[in-house]
Amino acid sequence: MSGRDPRWDVGPDALKKISEPGGKCDDPVAPPSQDPPNPAPSAPDDGAVQVQLNWFLRAFGNERWQFITIPLLSILVSLIAISIIVGVMGSNPINVFITFLQGAGWIMKPVYAGGFGMLSDLSNTLAAFTPMLFAALAVTIAFRGGLFNIGISGQMLISGFLASVIVGYSGLSSFVAKPLVLLIGIVTGAAIGALIGFLKYRFNINEVVASIMLNYILQYAVSYFINTRYLDQISRQSRVVSPASTLVLSGIYNSKTHQLMVSNSLPSVLKLGDIQFLVPICFVLAIVLAIALQFFLKKTRLGYEIKAVGANRRGAHYSGIRVKRTILVTMMLSGALAGLAGVSYYLGYFNSIQPDTLTSLGFDSIATALLGAAHPIGNIASSFLITTLDTGGTYMQSMMGVRQEIAQLVTGLILLFSACSAFFRWRIAISRQKAEMRAYEAAEHDVDTDLVASSQGGDAA
């Protein structure tokens, strides 16, 4: 239809005012009467319509808090689903959740093996948490810039590999080695991210395709070098890196004498009452980076530009932002974070690389980022949850006698429902619109026909 009468634009505006009140109807901060009536001559005056929403829509419909409420809803739904499955299998769901928390070190286990304690479990969870948070942040920043970095695993692998080869087998002292490992991680990841960004910048190659293909290239290239040069013949993995180069410290806490000892590697003999634990050096860095990223996106010029490009490329171009360059920079930052994930995973949580495999963490981090509503602070919470399930799963299955697959099913379900968060959001928006429409029609049923007409007029314009 070509009937683009400028005056008709009053129509869709009128509808929009009703269907998208932007927190006007449900926002307790702004009283509904604050918005003056639409000055357009015939547009229905909607200022007076009060909409009563039910508790569900009030709780989850407020867009300002949806970055928290929607993930919570996803988790709630998945916990219910898990409870049903576990219940059908004959176990008590509450016990299952408790053993998860015990296994991850959040709650005391009834019994510990010699040399282990709650501190050991918790520190292990934190060591697993660190690469997960870095990876989720890598997904998040790309996401906010309107890009989908699906190649986190490949970027992690190459960063971890280069750091292992250059520093891990070098015998440098830990004061030189550890910062160097971090630096190599950042630089390598950023370089791969920049490459993907450049392919998009220069040749308009979709970043999803480029990063998936790079995953394969990096996986097989790294495997070739590991298998031919760096293979440990017994473990069939790459040789273990030097303790000085890893991004975790080993600690021993004696529960009897309250002595604390932290070093690069464990002493071979444990005394009575000793509890071993890990100190993930990058844990604090990851948390700080999450907060910094939030500040970056909210308060810096470049953050503004990245979000603008992510929200509307044409609009960003119009504002004078160099869209393609911003895309390149975004991918570079995302890659740098993925690189940090790589070194904290391969030279932290593990100390060797298994050839021929990409870590599933790189893919799980996509769902983790989604669960965290692509919000850096939300990512901290979602990364805690996912790693808790991951590290607590082994203990849960041994205690509850359920099969290993069930433990993975739990993680899978939460990730699945978190991927549905966009759907939840959409459903909530729809039902809120309907509720408001009903309220509106009840208030002014005679404008009903105009509403229909204006929605069609909107299609025309």
Added chain:
Amino acid sequence: MPDTDVIVEMRHITKRFPGIVANDDISLQIRQGEIFAFAGENGAGKSTLMSILFGMYQPDEGEILIRGRQVDISSPNEAVALGISMVHQHFKLVHNYTVAENIVLGIEPATRLLGLIPYVNMRPVNKVIRELSERYGLEVDPSAVIEDLPVSTQQRVEILKMLYREAEILIFDEPTAMLTPQEITYLLDIIRKLRDDGKTIILITHKLEEIKQVADRCAILNHGKLIATMDVATSSTRDMASKMVGREVIFEIDKELARPGEVVLDVQGLTIENEHHVDVTQDVSFKIHAGEIFAIAGVAGSGQVELADAIAGLSAVKTGKILLEDCDITHTLVRPRTLKGISYIPEDRQDVGLILDFLLEDNLASKAYFRAPFSRRSILQRNAFDSYADDLIRRYDIRCSSGALTMTRSMSGGNQQKAIVAREVEQDAQLMIFVQPTRGLDIGAILSIRRRMIEERDKGRAILLVSLELDEIMAVADTIGVMFAGRMIKIAPADQMTLDEVGEYMMGVKQS
């Protein structure tokens, strides 16, 4: 005239939209086997009327008779059942399907392989389509994939779709808007052939020359009213044009005579091509002085929007030069142009002018966020955003539910437009480009924006106004440039041109 000849009869059709009567008591008859054209400016109501005939809208009053029988067309499906089909301005084709697959979509000839497995047998379809294509000279290969075909061929696929469904009444909505002159000639030939074969053609257009070329009769609409139904052969285009433009109420705005100063914008021989490598403007040259409002008139799609985009730096220039205060900016980026002094209100306010998922304050500062006071050492100063937005909201009467922190998407279109106007006027740019600045606004806001344009002119700014509304151009312009089919065909001081003359140039009736 015997009644049996009449295939479509509309009686007293009235259709209202909020704030406007799109069709006001329209009665007309269309005869079997004729080419009947609807002419009128944008928004005259021709598309609405045809959408009613095609079942997309229901009339508020009046009735429709097809082949002498009263019908109630409540959906396009019913229209198709009555033998009515429509080629929309934007084609509705599946891009990765073949021509034949698109044509049979929805009525696939399903057969059963070995009497069991259902499958679609395309072979007979291809044959039928090839025959239809040859019969009307459409030159479409049924096995070609849509995305490989140029726009004009895609349009012929739409025509084939109608023919395959054995439509008798064919509605074409602005069929030539996206075609080159040669393609237009070809299409008009096809339309003639269809008519000679007994089909009834309804042509919606605002190009009078096309009506003159092919149509038998023509209805002229203006502001929702049927002005006249005329026999094309016995009427002059000039007569049609004057009826089409009609006499409109012009908003009176007090305006002193312009005192033009130095040349601010100098456009020299600008040719711009679109992404399909078709030239959308050809060798356009003009100058705008300080303290002058230069308005470009023209029917939609004459190249004026692309011209504005190119001057603002949003799209590339093929040949020619753009000088801003004697400085060549033909190939500079958007940001340097903004800083040099160009502000721009784009045609598409929701996709280009605003970032809808940003807060209002972020949008109000989107052309200045990178410099003080909004940004210091690369850190955004939120206080500056807040106070700047509050100031603009107050001064430009932008209505929003949560002030500076309103999500832009939740605002009404009129207020979104006010936000853009506020941001662009506040830039204090030497050259201001306004494209359709008052579209979708109420009368009060329209007048205030027009007054502001004149105020800014009086301050010595150069203003380029692109508008589809002649009354707006007549009300504010100091100089009028008329574009037709990508060319600037007339530039003259506003007081030396009448509304009718501008209309005639716009329609391509009059060439200087």
